[in-house]
Amino acid sequence: MPNDYSGLRWSVATASLSMNPIHDIYTKFDALQKAGFTYTEAERWLVLCSKLGVEQIQVGSNDYAEANAPDEKTADDLRWLAEYASKLSPPVKIAYESWCFSERVNTFEHTWKIVQIADHPNLGLCLDTAHPPLAPEYGWNPTTGEGWTAAISADSIGRVKAVPKGKDLSQTTTLSGLPLDDLYLLSEKNAGESAKDGNDMGHANALQTFKAVLDQGWSGIVMFEFFEVLRMSPADPNIPYKYANGAALSEKRLLEALQK
Structure with missing residues (x-):
């Protein structure tokens, strides 16, 4: 592994980069732990990120x-991740996120329960604005792409707007009454309909959602995730550059719109 990361470090710091390279390692532990492979894999990613x-x-x-x-x-596995990452210099925080297409853990209430069981100061909850509205518990079917409605998205934004002004989001509760004291990350994804073809650019209320969160006093880290699989699939070596520039332009326009 190279030792000189100075060129990349500046870019990462400027972009406030977050990474998701080890989302599924903890359920590989039972099969691979004897060889120590999974822990080693996680350690290498964490050291690189640090x-x-x-x-x-x-x-x-x-x-x-x-x-x-x-x-x-x-x-237990998340606690191990959090402990190992906390000892790096600089340390790396671990934020656990529910995925709506997970068989078992597909609501943020469930991920929050696991975070509480782990009970580690370097482990927190990642609240994604797409996955909660698209969780099977709330009507979405990840296998068919059916069940999502605009009303669900609007209701999600409405719950954020209902937070009393001047009250930090970490002082509020989730829909199930659980506190969000360990909320590290609020990420904005496309919570609209699934793309049907190359001309379907989705229907995300990115600006409205982001503004609603900021208006309620959120001052923590925000991560923007840019996805567009259909047009990124062709074997075009320029695609990474095109979408890096496109993502930067999207963020610039979003921030400009917030100032209006």
Whole structure:
């Protein structure tokens, strides 16, 4: 592994980069732990992120159908991640996120429960604005792409706007009455309909959602995730550059719109 990351470090720090390279490692532990492979894999990613200046890693709930480990096992593995990452210099925070297409852990209430079981100061909750509205518990079917409605998205934004002005979001509660004291990361994704073809650019209320969060006093880290699989699939070597520039332009326009 190279030792000189100075060129990348500046770019990462400027972009406030978060990474999601190890979302499913904890349910591989039972099969691979004897060889120590999975821990080693995680250690290498965490060391790399620390050297790059990445402040935190987003760990999504496992979407493998075979991922049936009990919550206590998942909490143990996340606690190990958090402890190892906390000892790096600089340390890297671990933020656990629910994925709506996970078989078991597909609501943010469930991920929050696991975070509480793990009970580590370097482990927090990642609240994604797409996955909660698209969770099966709320009507969405990840296998068919059906069940999502504009009303669900609007209701999600409405719950944010209902937070009393001047009150920090970390002092509020989730829909189930759980506190959000360990909320590290609020990320904005496309919570609209699935893309049907190359001309369907989605229907995300990115500006409205982002503004609603900021208006309620949120001052923590915000991560923008840019996805557009259909047009990124062709074997075009210029695609990474095109979409890096496109992502930067999208962020610039979003921030400009917030000033109006």
